[in-house]
Amino acid sequence: METSSEKKKIPHMTITRLAQYLNCLSLLPREHYKEISSKELAAKIGLKPTVIRQDFHHFGGFGQAGYRYKVPNLIDGLERILGLDQKQNVIIVGVGHLGQALANYRNFEKLGLRLVGLFDINPRLIGITIRDVRVRDIDEIPGVVERDNVAIGIITTPAEAAQSTANLLAHAGVKGIWNFSPVNVAGPAGVIIQNEHLSVGMMTLSYMLKQSHPPEAQG
Amino acid sequence: METSSEKKKIPHMTITRLAQYLNCLSLLPREHYKEISSKELAAKIGLKPTVIRQDFHHFGGFGQAGYRYKVPNLIDGLERILGLDQKQNVIIVGVGHLGQALANYRNFEKLGLRLVGLFDINPRLIGITIRDVRVRDIDEIPGVVERDNVAIGIITTPAEAAQSTANLLAHAGVKGIWNFSPVNVAGPAGVIIQNEHLSVGMMTLSYMLKQSHPPEAQG
DNA sequence: TATTTTATGTTATAGAATTAACAAGGAGGT
DNA sequence: ACCTCCTTGTTAATTCTATAACATAAAATA
Numbered sequence: 281m282e283t284s285s286e287k288k289k290i291p292h293m294t295i296t297r298l299a300q301y302l303n304c305l306s307l308l309p310r311e312h313y314k315e316i317s318s319k320e321l322a323a324k325i326g327l328k329p330t331v332i333r334q335d336f337h338h339f340g341g342f343g344q345a346g347y348r349y350k351v352p353n354l355i356d357g358l359e360r361i362l363g364l365d366q367k368q369n370v371i372i373v374g375v376g377h378l379g380q381a382l383a384n385y386r387n388f389e390k391l392g393l394r395l396v397g398l399f400d401i402n403p404r405l406i407g408i409t410i411r412d413v414r415v416r417d418i419d420e421i422p423g424v425v426e427r428d429n430v431a432i433g434i435i436t437t438p439a440e441a442a443q444s445t446a447n448l449l450a451h452a453g454v455k456g457i458w459n460f461s462p463v464n465v466a467g468p469a470g471v472i473i474q475n476e477h478l479s480v481g482m483m484t485l486s487y488m489l490k491q492s493h494p495p496e497a498q499g
Numbered sequence: 500m501e502t503s504s505e506k507k508k509i510p511h512m513t514i515t516r517l518a519q520y521l522n523c524l525s526l527l528p529r530e531h532y533k534e535i536s537s538k539e540l541a542a543k544i545g546l547k548p549t550v551i552r553q554d555f556h557h558f559g560g561f562g563q564a565g566y567r568y569k570v571p572n573l574i575d576g577l578e579r580i581l582g583l584d585q586k587q588n589v590i591i592v593g594v595g596h597l598g599q600a601l602a603n604y605r606n607f608e609k610l611g612l613r614l615v616g617l618f619d620i621n622p623r624l625i626g627i628t629i630r631d632v633r634v635r636d637i638d639e640i641p642g643v644v645e646r647d648n649v650a651i652g653i654i655t656t657p658a659e660a661a662q663s664t665a666n667l668l669a670h671a672g673v674k675g676i677w678n679f680s681p682v683n684v685a686g687p688a689g690v691i692i693q694n695e696h697l698s699v700g701m702m703t704l705s706y707m708l709k710q711s712h713p714p715e716a717q718g
Numbered sequence: 719t720a721t722t723t724t725a726t727g728t729t730a731t732a733g734a735a736t737t738a739a740c741a742a743g744g745a746g747g748t
Numbered sequence: 749a750c751c752t753c754c755t756t757g758t759t760a761a762t763t764c765t766a767t768a769a770c771a772t773a774a775a776a777t778a
Contacts, residue, residue: 291735292703299702307658307682317755325683329755330737337757345756346744362702363709377603381596387681391701431708439526456708458701462606463526464544472711474704476697482610482677483518483581484511485693489650489675490582492691510765536725549767552726564726565774 294335295362300325301332302358305351306390315348364392369430370458371397373445374437375405375415378460382434383410396428397421401441418448425452435459446473513554514581519544520551521577524570525609534567583611588649590616592664593656594624594634597679601653602629615647616640620660637667644671654678665692 304324305316318329336342342357343349359365370393372379383398398415400406405415416424424430433449435442435457442461449457456472459465464475523543524535537548555561561576562568578584589612591598602617617634619625624634635643643649652668654661654676661680668676675691678684683694 289734293735295703295706296699298706299699300696302702303681303696303698304683319755326685328737331735333756333758334736341757343756344744345742345758346754348755361706363705364702366709368705377596377600381600384596385697387698391698391705393701432704455712456704458704462522464523466545470711472704472707474700474707476700477519477522478604478695479522479606479610480515480518481693481695482612483521483583484514485651485675485677485691486582486587486610487514487517487580488691488693490585492689493674508764512765538725547767548726552728553766556727560727562726563774564728564772565724567725 290338294338297325297327297331297335298358298362301335302355302362302364305355305358308351310351313351316351316354317348321349359392367392367394368432369394369396369428370432370434371395371399371421371424371430372434372436373399373418373421373449374435374441374461375400375402375408375410376436376438379434379436380410382436382460383413393432396430397424418445421448422452425449425454430454432456432458435461435465437461439463509557513557516544516546516550516554517577517581520554521574521581521583524574524577527570529570532570535570535573536567540568578611586611586613587651588613588615588647589651589653590614590618590640590643590649591653591655592618592637592640592668593654593660593680594619594621594627594629595655595657598653598655599629601655601679602632612651615649616643637664640667641671644668644673649673651675651677654680654684656680658682 301321304321318332322329322332339357339361342354356365370388372383372395375383375398379398379400383395388395395411395413398410398413399418399421400415401418406417408415425433430452431454433452433454433456435445435449437445439462442459442463443465446457446459446465446467450467450471454471457465457467457474459473459475460478462477462479465473467473520540523540537551541548541551558576558580561573575584589607591602591614594602594617598617598619602614607614614630614632617629617632618637618640619634620637625636627634644652649671650673652671652673652675654664654668656664658681661678661682662684665676665678665684665686669686669690673690676684676686676693678692678694679697681696681698684692686692
C-alpha cells in the first residue's frame with residue numbers, strides 16, 4: 281500500500297534489477313516454476329536474496345511472509361511497475377545492420393512494443409519490407425508519429441545523424457528515445473532519452489580481463 | 500591488503516564512466532579539442548565535474564593543477580586503464596541479424612578488437628563471407644581459439660544455445676565472453692562474462708516514461 | 719610583476735545503497 | 749496440537765558512492 285501522493289525515490293539500480301528479474305522470470309518454463317523464492321531467483325542472477333527482497337520492498341512487496349513468490353503474480357507486478365502492460369508503438373530510424381537486427385528482434389512483443397515504422401534516408405533501402413513493415417523516408421516521420429501515436433523512437437543511425445534524428449523525433453512528438461548510436465544525444469525536457477552504448481560493455485569487459493589476466497607477470 | 504601496486508578497489512560505476520569518457524573523447528574532432536576541462540567533459544555527458552575528477556583520482560589523476568586535461572594524454576591513459584591498448588582477437592558465434600550487425604561494427608578497431616572468426620550451425624550461413632571473414636561451423640571453434648589465440652568470444656545465438664555456446668567457448672580457452680543472448684550465461688571461474696541485455700535498457704526507458712507521462716488518471 | 723581567474727588534486731562530509739539482523743507468518747512432520 | 753524449518757517484510761547497521769569544500773598551481777590580465 282503506497283500513499284497516492286507520495287513519490288518515494290526508487291534507486292536507479294533497483295529499476296535495472298527489476299528489469300533483470302522480469303527478464304529472468306519470463307524465460308523460465310512455466311510448468312516448473314509456479315513459485316520461486318528470493319533465494320532461487322538470486323542464485324540465477326548472481327545476487328544475494330536480500331537485494332531482491334529490498335528491491336521489492338520499495339513497492340510494498342510481492343508476496344506474503346512464509347509463502348514463496350507466485351511467479352505469474354511476480355511477472356504481472358513487475359510488468360506493471362515497468363510500464364510494460366501498456367502497449368506502445370515504436371519506430372526505428374536507421375535501417376542499417378543494427379536497425380534490421382532490432383526490427384527482427386522477437387522479444388519486442390514481450391516488451392509491449394509494436395513496430396509501426398522503419399525509416400532511412402538511403403533510397404536503396406526505402407521501399408523494402410522487414411517483418412511486414414515498409415521502409416519509408418525520414419520526412420514521413422512526423423506524420424506517422426502523430427497518426428499512429430508513436431511513443432518511442434529508436435535511433436540506429438550513424439553518429440553524425442544521431443542528434444538531428446533525435447531533434448526530429450522529439451519535435452514530432454515522441455515521448456521517449458532509445459539511442460543506439462555511439463554518441464550521446466540530448467533532447468528537450470519532457471522527452472526521456474536512453475543512450476545505449478555497446479562499446480561501454482565491451483570496455484568494462486576489457487578492464488575486467490586485464491584485472492584477472494594481467495598482461496605480464498608483474499609482482 | 501596494501502600492495503605496492505595501485506590495486507585499490509575501483510568502483511564499478513567508475514569503470515563504466517571511464518568508458519563513457521573515452522567514448523566521448525574519441526568522437527570529438529581532434530583539431531578543436533586539444534585540451535578539455537572536467538567541466539566541459541561533464542557537460543557533454545551530463546555529469547558534474549567533481550565526478551570526473553574523483554574518478555580520475557583513483558588512478559592518480561591525468562593532469563596537473565591549473566592545467567586542463569590534454570585530450571590525447573587522456574585518451575591514452577583511459578585506453579591503458581581499460582586494457583584497450585592491447586589488441587585482442589575475437590570471434591562471433593551466431594550469425595543472425597545481431598551477429599551480422601556486430602560483425603559490421605566499425606568501432607571494433609577502436610576497441611582494439613580484431614574479428615578473426617564467425618561461427619554458426621546453420622548450413623546456409625556457413626561459407627558466406629562478412630567483412631572478409633568466412634562463416635564456419637561451430638565445431639571449428641576450439642581449433643581457431645587455440646591457433647589464433649582468441650581472447651574474447653561474442654555470443655549472439657538464440658537463448659536456447661547460449662549456455663552451451665558459453666561452455667564451448669570457455670572450454671576452448673577464451674578469457675572473456677560478451678553475451679548478447681537474452682539469458683544470463685555462467686562460466687567457470689577465470690572466465691569473465693559480460694551479459695548484455697538489450698531488454699533491460701528498454702525496460703528502464705519504459706519505467707521512466709511511465710513516471711513522467713502517467714498513463715491516465717488512475718487510482 | 720602583482721593579481722585575478724581558472725583549473726586540477728585532495729580531503730572531508732553528506733547521501734545512497736548494500737548487507738545483515740530481526741520480526742511475523744505459514745507449511746510440514748511428529 | 750506442537751514444534752521445527754522456511755520464507756517474506758521490515759528495520760537497523762555497515763559499507764560504499766557522490767557531492768561539496770579546500771589546497772595547490774599555472775595562465776591571463778592589468
